[in-house]
Amino acid sequence: MDWLNKYPERFVRECAELDKLSREVDWLTISWAILPDSLALEVQIDMVVHGRVYEARMGYPAIFPNAPLYIRPRDPSERWSNHQFGTGGSLCLQWRADNWHPEITGADIIRSAYELLHTENTPVEPGVVPSVHALTEGQSSRNIYFRSIVTKDALSIIEKLEPQSKVELKLNSLFGEGGQVDFITSFKAADDSTYVVNDIPVGITGFSSLFNIDGKGWLLKSDAFDSVDEISSVEDLLRVIAEAGLDNSDIAVINETTQKYEKRTIVLYGNKTGQVNQFAIVSYSESPLKQFKVILPPPADEMRLPPDHQNLTGLKVGIVGLGSMGSKIAISLARSGIRKFVIVDDDFLKLENLVRHDLSWAEVGLHKVDAIKRALNLISPNLEIEALNHRVAGQEPPIKAANALQTLSQCDLLIDATANPEVFLHIAAIAHAHKIPMCWGEVYAGGYGGLIARARPDIDPNPIAVRDSFYTYLSELPPAPFKQAHGYDVQADAETPAIAYDSNVSLIAMSLTSLIIDTLLQVKPSEYPVPVYLIGMKKEWIFTQPFDTRPIAIQGEGWKDVAEPSSDASLAAVKLLLDKLSESSSAKPDSNS
Structure with a gap:
């Protein structure tokens, strides 16, 4: 309620705008509430859209009106829209953190939410609300635990492999609070040829202060992997590999003792598009297939240092x-x-x-x-x-x-x-x-x-x-x-x-x-x-x-050149050395005496 104490006139305006909106439309019911744990001010909203009641909450941040309002489901398990930050998350509306203006009111936000839900949830032919902004790669990766770094040298080795092939690969995995990051470090082909990835620091591949675990798996290369449908289970992965005409018999291996999958990393590489998909089969989860976010090297012409x-x-x-x-x-x-x-x-x-x-x-x-x-x-x-x-x-x-x-x-x-x-x-x-x-x-x-x-x-x-x-x-x-x-x-x-x-x-x-x-x-x-x-x-x-x-500005003596010795001096020094060595040899006692 900090903002109410600081801007009481704004609170009066918010109430007036919300009351006016609720009188003008027949799809809205509102009530004010104070959250007991944080004492934050909130508006309980019921919106009727195409016959369905959307029970929402609109929150006022402590620094309002200098930060945007938010609307999200009162039930945290609900997802209403493609323009929503995850299940139970806030709706992404016309006014957001990237274009917020302090003059925007709660009534404006509710109208925007209604228009979004009304368009997307039309019963006969749902409409599409185009996105007007894009997330950065970092934002879209926040909740992805498994990540993989493919370096330029690794990608170069993969590109040179036979078009329809399966090779053994080795990886190093680093573990931190933010997730697991894998690095492909070498490949071993069917003829036992080994290809080592040379552009990874030895601090990653060798002993270091980092928690580093070696791993192994397979890289499979095929035109069939240029466009891969969603793979959500081990069975899906085995099917996709089989349909590509490649051997999948040693992809998902059950340990005889534990009766659980042995850990394997599987990389699928599309020949034409260069698309890379990476998965891990693990033993510790009820969902044993984990998909990685693959981070490819930058384009060859992208330079960060002067030439x-x-x-x-x-x-x-x-x-x-x-x-x-x-x-x-x-x-x-x-x-x-x-x-x-x-x-x-x-x-x-x-x-x-x-x-x-x-x-x-x-x-x-x-x-x-x-x-x-x-x-x-x-x-x-x-x-x-x-x-x-x-x-x-x-x-x-x-x-x-x-x-x-x-x-x-x-x-x-x-x-x-x-x-x-x-x-x-x-x-x-x-x-x-x-x-x-x-x-x-x-x-x-x-x-x-x-x-x-x-x-x-x-x-x-x-x-x-x-x-x-x-x-x-x-x-x-x-x-x-x-x-x-x-x-x-x-x-x-x-x-x-x-x-x-x-x-x-x-x-x-x-x-x-x-x-x-x-x-x-x-x-x-x-x-x-x-x-x-x-x-x-x-x-x-x-x-x-x-x-x-x-x-x-500095003045002073320059750099002295070391004079090259004359040939006579060099010869004299060598002769003296030989004489000294001869004297030393003569002075040694006879070992047989």
């Missing part, structure tokens, strides 16, 4: 530091097309990390490299990830430290996401020695701003020169109100943790990701004409407003 993202797939990116900044960058790069990663971190995910980290409670207690690897493998297929549980510039065995840096030296771009000066020096040295582009960034504690930076071989100064030039620039500015956010080397009990919102870190991380992609693609001319950008998130320090961006 040049394909150039990223062959490049390898090294990310050192998988905290709040590094985790967001890694996930975004995988979505952008990067398929090869080297990820480096020594820490595990703690509860206090969750305020800004891209991972969740499901990964707390796991080392970040393992958890990020798992997260990446749930985003994209065919990833190559080298996960190094290692602390750059930390106390590690020398061989392990050397191997980690050697692995990073084989990347096409290096990212320092630690905000740790010692780590920066190590990564910068590798980048400089091997002429690898390097990007880095940090968020200033307090979340008022941050920076993104890069150094490209033979285009920008070398990484250390970029950093030193930037510090020179800072020395000429007023002192910053806050220091940089702590790097990953700061112990939790040593200093007060850095304060910043996840949105602050996300803004800098995504800005840095854009800079990384520009660098990897070698965009010409680059969208980022200078190596360093200070990005403000509020009016503070040198920033005059949110999103105030300060490009910083």
Whole structure:
């Protein structure tokens, strides 16, 4: 009754309009009621349409007149119209959520309901009331528990199978609160040829944090499946398969012990139309046949990424530091097309990390490299990830430290996401020695701003020169109100943790990701004409407003070329090595003495 207290004049108008309508027509009886449980105001309606009494209720939502009224059967088991949201649901009338106007009254809604029922339920020749709106695919799928994802590669394999064929298939099923989702992962033909679906992430097909169950069944392909009548039982399914001329003897198998159906998934594919129907035969239900909503891949010409993202797939990116900044960058790069990663971190995910980290409670207690690897493998297929549980510039065995840096030296771009000066020096040295582009960034504690930076071989100064030039620039500015956010080397009990919102870190991380992609693609001319950008998130320090961006031109020493050794020097080194090996061999004691 909130709306009545707020708009008493509107209540008076509603009463007047309803009374007027009931006097004008002979098919309507109304009475007001207050629902005891919610104290909501409701109108009980009896409408006589073609001799039948439709007992309905018209509800006034608490925020009326800013939300639509609804009319539905008083008996929740009744369905009156094709324009009704399910059995017992509201009628879909001329005025709805998508075209509602506050001036519409209850009398208008009742007239609309009467016209709908009068047209659709004409005894001799029922009329058709055309739909004036359409549900999205998501809306129409709300009550569908069983769903199936058919990827482009799976569809490509199916299309290449023989026109009249039956092949064994394997699936992986994921279970969640919203339903069961199946992924077809491989096919096995009669000649034992196996076709593996390659565009599904290994996080789906392998071990992961998700509740994942393997399944099996059959895919049947025939022209007869181009148009399939309604299949509501196992018997219907067997009949349709038999009529297509395909073997159905092992489709519905009864377990000798339980005397119930063994679980099978059956996919029917129409040759000409490409229509896909999927069913599951289960043992736990009185209605053992379940039909899936099949979700097909988008058209080949539907692109969600710029065309040049394909150039990223062959490049390898090294990310050192998988905290709040590094985790967001890694996930975004995988979505952008990067398929090869080297990820480096020594820490595990703690509860206090969750305020800004891209991972969740499901990964707390796991080392970040393992958890990020798992997260990446749930985003994209065919990833190559080298996960190094290692602390750059930390106390590690020398061989392990050397191997980690050697692995990073084989990347096409290096990212320092630690905000740790010692780590920066190590990564910068590798980048400089091997002429690898390097990007880095940090968020200033307090979340008022941050920076993104890069150094490209033979285009920008070398990484250390970029950093030193930037510090020179800072020395000429007023002192910053806050220091940089702590790097990953700061112990939790040593200093007060850095304060910043996840949105602050996300803004800098995504800005840095854009800079990384520009660098990897070698965009010409680059969208980022200078190596360093200070990005403000509020009016503070040198920033005059949110999103105030300060490009910083950098001067400094370039990238040194490693001189190719002369042939004489190489020969001299080889000769010396042979001499040393000969001396070592001569110095060994005789094992027979």
